[in-house]
Amino acid sequence: MSTDKVLxxxxxxxxxxxxxxxxxxxxxxxxxxxxxxxxxxQEGNRRKIDWQFVPQSHIALxxxxxxxxxxxxxxxxxxxxxxxxxxxWFSEALSxxxxxxxxxxxxxAKDFPNTVQWDFHDANxxxxxxxxxxxxxxxxxxxxxxxxxxxxLESLRPGGVMLLDHTAGHVARKANQLDSFGIKxxxxxxxxxxxxxATAEPMDPLDFxxxxxxxxxxxxVMRKR
Ligand SMILES: C[S@@+](CC[C@H](N)C(=O)[O-])C[C@H]1O[C@@H](n2cnc3c(N)ncnc32)[C@H](O)[C@@H]1O
Numbered sequence: 001m002s003t004d005k006v007l008x009x010x011x012x013x014x015x016x017x018x019x020x021x022x023x024x025x026x027x028x029x030x031x032x033x034x035x036x037x038x039x040x041x042q043e044g045n046r047r048k049i050d051w052q053f054v055p056q057s058h059i060a061l062x063x064x065x066x067x068x069x070x071x072x073x074x075x076x077x078x079x080x081x082x083x084x085x086x087x088x089w090f091s092e093a094l095s096x097x098x099x100x101x102x103x104x105x106x107x108x109a110k111d112f113p114n115t116v117q118w119d120f121h122d123a124n125x126x127x128x129x130x131x132x133x134x135x136x137x138x139x140x141x142x143x144x145x146x147x148x149x150x151x152x153l154e155s156l157r158p159g160g161v162m163l164l165d166h167t168a169g170h171v172a173r174k175a176n177q178l179d180s181f182g183i184k185x186x187x188x189x190x191x192x193x194x195x196x197x198a199t200a201e202p203m204d205p206l207d208f209x210x211x212x213x214x215x216x217x218x219x220x221v222m223r224k225r
Contacts, residue, residue, distance in 0.1 A: 004191070007146050018177055025187030027175035029143065037143050037180075038105060038119075044178040045082060045106035052082075054137050054165065056089045058215045061208050062163055063093035066133045069161055069203075069223070073132040076100040077155055079120040079148070080138020084112035090135065098132075123151035131155045137165040137217075140179045146195055153199050156224040162200065164188075164220045185218055192222055200224045 006021050006028060013019050016032045031037040066073060073094045078087045081102030090100045091114075102115045109117035118124065120136070121144055134152045142148040152162055166185045168174075175182035183191070185205075193202045200222035209216040 011144050020175065025172060026181065026183035027172045029175060029177055029180040031143060040177055041141060042106045045108055049083065049108060052085055054086055055215050057212050058208065058217060059086050059089040060093050061212060062135060062219060063090050065206060066161060067094055070132050070159055072096065073098045075130050076133045076135070077127060077131045078102040079134065079136040079152065080104065080141055081115055084115045086135065087114045121148045121151060123154050127155040129157050132157060132160045133163065135163045139164055140170050140181050143180050145181050149192070149196060153196060153222065153224060158224050160224045162222045165217045166220055167215070167217045189220060192220060196222060
């Protein structure tokens, strides 16, 4: 099957198995049903509830880029936020401490401020066209990544930016049942441009690998048209 078709077509397996699809530059896990996917994510969330993946130093760099690019921020969204650190770090780093909400699929969301229990694949009508920026380092937990990115872009106002971290942990071979999607950076850039170029303009990726050795990341950026 053509690999991009795998990314766009319904993704549940028909035989009750969890299966890894090997694509061109990416790997994607498929689940027998949504409940299995959600159960795996909730179990991973609870097991790692005290872990923090992204450091504050990276969020500070992203916040500066956002403010320099879009101007004053009134509302932002972060997706897959576990204990809610990144949304509070964004808010602190941005002028006027704007509202920044995080989504989290796990019911542990209720334990953390500014965190909404919400599956990030789903577009939230309350957020449509409202966000000045969307940020995620958790897109590799998507089982339908194109649906997730489409929902995130829908929540941006014209001129708003979507920031997606790409680290050594986001490459194809790192995909597993919990981190369901992994993709090479260049392939990821091409995919975003091909699938969403009409809605959002790809900007030059941010290279923070030297600026922040604590969290060597590139950040892929799409700006809503
Ligand atoms: C690797 S952790 C990253 C957490 C946080 N961003 C950090 O930097 O520490 C991924 C988080 O995304 C959550 N998640 C997974 N799938 C999700 C989904 N479909 N919608 C919302 N959150 C999801 C997981 O429960 C987990 O807490």
